[in-house]
Amino acid sequence: MSLLLQFLFSGLTTGSVYALVGIGFNIVYNSTSILNLAQGEFVVIGGLMMWFFLEGMNLPFATSVALTLTVAATVALLMERLTIKPLLKKGDLLLMIMVTIAVSILIRGLLMFKFGKDPYTYPPFTEGEPLVIYGAVITQQTLWVIGITALSIVILYLFFNKTMLGRAMKACSLDIKAARLMGINVSNMVMLSFIISGLIGAIGGIAITPISLMEYDKGAMLSVKGFCAAIMGGLGRGRGAVVGGFTLGILESFTAGYIHSGFKDAVALLIMLFILFFRPAGIFGKTETLRLRKF
Amino acid sequence: MGKGNILSLLILTLVIIIFPIVIKDTYLHTIGIFAGINALVAIGLTILMGYAGQISLGQAAFYGIGAYISAILSLHFGLPVILSIFLALLVSSTAAIILAIPALRLKGHYLAVATLGFGEIIHIILHEWGPGGPSGFGDIPKMNLFGYTFTSTNDYFYLVWMCVVVIMIFSLNLINSMTGKALQAMHGSEIATQTAGINLTKLKIKVFILSSIYASLAGAMYAHYVTFLSPSSFSLFHSVLFLMMVVIGGISNIWGGIVGALIITILPEVLRGFKEFDILLYGLILTLFLLFMRKGLVPMTIDTYKRWIHR
Amino acid sequence: MDSQITIKIKNISKSFGGLKALENVSFSVKTGQIHALIGPNGAGKTTLMNIISGLETADSGEIIFNDKPINKLPPEKRTKIGIARTFQNLELFGEMTVLENVMVGMYLKYETGFIKSGLMLNSVRKVQKDIITKSLNILDYVGLNHRKNEYAKNLPVGEQRLLEIARAIAADPILMLLDEPAAGLNIRETKNLSILIKNLKEEKQITLLIVEHDMELIMGISDTITVLNFGKVIAEGDPLSIQKNPDVITAYLGEED
Numbered sequence A: 001m002s003l004l005l006q007f008l009f010s011g012l013t014t015g016s017v018y019a020l021v022g023i024g025f026n027i028v029y030n031s032t033s034i035l036n037l038a039q040g041e042f043v044v045i046g047g048l049m050m051w052f053f054l055e056g057m058n059l060p061f062a063t064s065v066a067l068t069l070t071v072a073a074t075v076a077l078l079m080e081r082l083t084i085k086p087l088l089k090k091g092d093l094l095l096m097i098m099v100t101i102a103v104s105i106l107i108r109g110l111l112m113f114k115f116g117k118d119p120y121t122y123p124p125f126t127e128g129e130p131l132v133i134y135g136a137v138i139t140q141q142t143l144w145v146i147g148i149t150a151l152s153i154v155i156l157y158l159f160f161n162k163t164m165l166g167r168a169m170k171a172c173s174l175d176i177k178a179a180r181l182m183g184i185n186v187s188n189m190v191m192l193s194f195i196i197s198g199l200i201g202a203i204g205g206i207a208i209t210p211i212s213l214m215e216y217d218k219g220a221m222l223s224v225k226g227f228c229a230a231i232m233g234g235l236g237r238g239r240g241a242v243v244g245g246f247t248l249g250i251l252e253s254f255t256a257g258y259i260h261s262g263f264k265d266a267v268a269l270l271i272m273l274f275i276l277f278f279r280p281a282g283i284f285g286k287t288e289t290l291r292l293r294k295f
Numbered sequence B: 001m002g003k004g005n006i007l008s009l010l011i012l013t014l015v016i017i018i019f020p021i022v023i024k025d026t027y028l029h030t031i032g033i034f035a036g037i038n039a040l041v042a043i044g045l046t047i048l049m050g051y052a053g054q055i056s057l058g059q060a061a062f063y064g065i066g067a068y069i070s071a072i073l074s075l076h077f078g079l080p081v082i083l084s085i086f087l088a089l090l091v092s093s094t095a096a097i098i099l100a101i102p103a104l105r106l107k108g109h110y111l112a113v114a115t116l117g118f119g120e121i122i123h124i125i126l127h128e129w130g131p132g133g134p135s136g137f138g139d140i141p142k143m144n145l146f147g148y149t150f151t152s153t154n155d156y157f158y159l160v161w162m163c164v165v166v167i168m169i170f171s172l173n174l175i176n177s178m179t180g181k182a183l184q185a186m187h188g189s190e191i192a193t194q195t196a197g198i199n200l201t202k203l204k205i206k207v208f209i210l211s212s213i214y215a216s217l218a219g220a221m222y223a224h225y226v227t228f229l230s231p232s233s234f235s236l237f238h239s240v241l242f243l244m245m246v247v248i249g250g251i252s253n254i255w256g257g258i259v260g261a262l263i264i265t266i267l268p269e270v271l272r273g274f275k276e277f278d279i280l281l282y283g284l285i286l287t288l289f290l291l292f293m294r295k296g297l298v299p300m301t302i303d304t305y306k307r308w309i310h311r
Numbered sequence C: 001m002d003s004q005i006t007i008k009i010k011n012i013s014k015s016f017g018g019l020k021a022l023e024n025v026s027f028s029v030k031t032g033q034i035h036a037l038i039g040p041n042g043a044g045k046t047t048l049m050n051i052i053s054g055l056e057t058a059d060s061g062e063i064i065f066n067d068k069p070i071n072k073l074p075p076e077k078r079t080k081i082g083i084a085r086t087f088q089n090l091e092l093f094g095e096m097t098v099l100e101n102v103m104v105g106m107y108l109k110y111e112t113g114f115i116k117s118g119l120m121l122n123s124v125r126k127v128q129k130d131i132i133t134k135s136l137n138i139l140d141y142v143g144l145n146h147r148k149n150e151y152a153k154n155l156p157v158g159e160q161r162l163l164e165i166a167r168a169i170a171a172d173p174i175l176m177l178l179d180e181p182a183a184g185l186n187i188r189e190t191k192n193l194s195i196l197i198k199n200l201k202e203e204k205q206i207t208l209l210i211v212e213h214d215m216e217l218i219m220g221i222s223d224t225i226t227v228l229n230f231g232k233v234i235a236e237g238d239p240l241s242i243q244k245n246p247d248v249i250t251a252y253l254g255e256e257d
């Protein structure tokens, strides 16, 4: 029982990050129909830059967070303006996916140049005794990760449903032409979607690094898993990615705990292939909701 | 096959013959061998991506299957190397079919992620169940043909590049044939291709098999030349490197595969002193090519040449 | 059994979500005729063409071609048994030359496998020469020979429409479906098109089902006209009777305001 709970919580923790990356995928997908395979890199940016400001420069916690998020947003902004925007109008899907891969390698290269190949970590946000529930040890950072994820989801929900800007973005994702007619600047919305998805990736990275260490080349797998989370819930559907992310995290944690840790990564890959091949609308999504979109 | 292609083939053959004679440095021969091995994969990927309009981010998997199967069969089962290679190609084709049948329904980025997922699964399998696990295994028999064992770098240089030339001739014939036109048509418009009476499913499966055979042949060459294998040579990063070769050389021309392979193989050797730069540089080059030189080097050179002639 | 009928559309229905694009549509195309399918935009004409050529499946109903039901056949098989088509939204192979576009249309008659092609066997070479000769003849026939080495994407719309027809001819069909072949054509081009279509019927003995908005063209070449409105057949007959049909007139006037 205690072991099971332990695995469950560790699954929820990693699952949080997958959910955040998955939401990032959805936001960009909704505004552009692109899969941003550089999505996972923003988690790494979050973790490593936080380390840099907090430990490397000894800045206060809040300042470090603010600076880290600024860096992530800037990278996302540059990515969108310099690579996505010029290519988007060509409407070549193959090209778009390759350019997101290119950017992901570029980011990875920059991170390796700056940080080398070592793993990094910093102390948990709060010191203190871990919680013990039925013999399962739950550190305070675990609660931070899950809490921050939940908060981000709530904020995103409010943003997309209650603010003008968020609604405008939503309108774009539903019908670009109509949004244009309503006078919404679609190009700015695309830019914003990259920034938001970059930010939530970085938030995930900042929160998880005290638990699971961060190194320059973690982004690719995070992208795959975030995508898996997104597609489990049906690509483009915000809440789907949350359920998908947590489910994936838990499945992974059980696989590593009860079967073999070497197969941990295979879980996401197998689920992803299964869905792509047999249930492209997602496990939790209905078939009719599958939207085949072009630019 | 047009005059340009025949001339290029002749020049290529000539360069291949002369290179080891003129240049004595075995280190350069070794780089040449790896470039040739990469070129085999890249040629297949160009046909798959540039002509048929499909994408694969899992080409390293087929490369790995070719290498591992051929190595295991010859080392642990004592099969003649040439037979092992042949069987490795068969296994790889089967894997291609298994991947292609469900993946065919997928387009664009879905296909990209599906192939990426397939590649990573193969990587995990090699990692967990391959001989020696993550640290790999050695003592793989050298290439052996009609009683002659290939030992020197010279031997392998000629062997690999002979394969490249043969594969190149085959591929040029193919893309200039009706089959090649059907592939290109599929790229242009799938529904028009279908209503022209062409079975898309069959065509896509075949082109997947073709590219997997090229990649696994390359893998087998690698295994029997290096005689040591570990999973780290067959990761996602290698799939991306193959993709880069195609993009840099020029996706719409199979000569681009060779040029791209040469550049991507030589590049890290040139940058030996700057180990910590290399990923950054790869990323930068790929991004710049996609943004500003989308056509790739070979088609761009041909365009420039044509413009120069018509001046 | 009626051997005079090339294709029979039987009770075809199709809806997209809540929208009924086709409702119980039935009519027959007689062998050797030019049969026009007209109706306002959104009437379901293209959808029907797609169902006949197999790109979409009907929710119910049957398509009978030369006395055989073909509902279950994939698009490429339907072309092989003699149904070729053109597209309203031009579906050319833009990065290929005009000649190559036509050659692809002939692939189904001369398929050579990967291995044979790669080895460039003599038989392949011969077939290739054959295909080029025949394709050039077809280009001559539609009047595009002077464009043979240009990329399809660089042709003006009028010539692109002709090229679509040329590619369809290459499949050597029994029945040809033309979806708005005159859209975007000027008066002279339309005139040439009507001659070409008549020639397809008379010289090549191809049965034609044509969707078109240009009434002058339709009235001039059609043997029979079927009118579709909101997914339903509202009239059928020869050009004269259709022109006088009050339902048809309302359908069209209704659209104009």
Ligand SMILES: Nc1ncnc2c1ncn2[C@@H]1O[C@H](COP(=O)(O)OP(=O)(O)O)[C@@H](O)[C@H]1O
Residues within 6 Å of the ligand: C016, C019, C021, C039, C040, C041, C042, C043, C044, C045, C046, C047, C048
């Ligand atoms: N793939 C589709 N999905 C949803 N609606 C469609 C689709 N194809 C056609 N329709 C709708 O079906 C109706 C008939 O369309 P179409 O057959 O193209 O008409 P026509 O060719 O007569 O102008 C239209 O209202 C159109 O919007």
Ligand SMILES: [Mg+2]
Residues within 6 Å of the ligand: C045, C046, C047, C088
């Ligand atoms: Mg139409």
